Amino acid sequence: MQLTLKQWGNSSGIRFTKEFMQRAGIKPNDTLNAEIVDGKIILTPAFRHRSLEERVAEYGGVLDLSEEMDWGEPVGREVW
Numbered sequence: 001m002q003l004t005l006k007q008w009g010n011s012s013g014i015r016f017t018k019e020f021m022q023r024a025g026i027k028p029n030d031t032l033n034a035e036i037v038d039g040k041i042i043l044t045p046a047f048r049h050r051s052l053e054e055r056v057a058e059y060g061g062v063l064d065l066s067e068e069m070d071w072g073e074p075v076g077r078e079v080w
Helices: 018-024 052-058
Strands: 006-008 011-013 032-037 040-045
Antiparallel strands (some): 006 011
16 A cells, blocks of 8 residues: 655655555554664554553443352362
């Protein structure tokens, strides 16, 4: 894919197609890390903490915190 570097205010920018961004796993307003390796520009998605809703969606979209959990018998000097 060839892109053109365009003037954007006092900076320069490039635009990616929607398909290209989907394939790269990025979306508008994502933060990217940029580095230069052997004269090549490498862009990678920055680490981002996911929200509780995003994490729940990964596991079927159901979050039921109303159940009582059995953690087993006490170990050590816990008092129940």
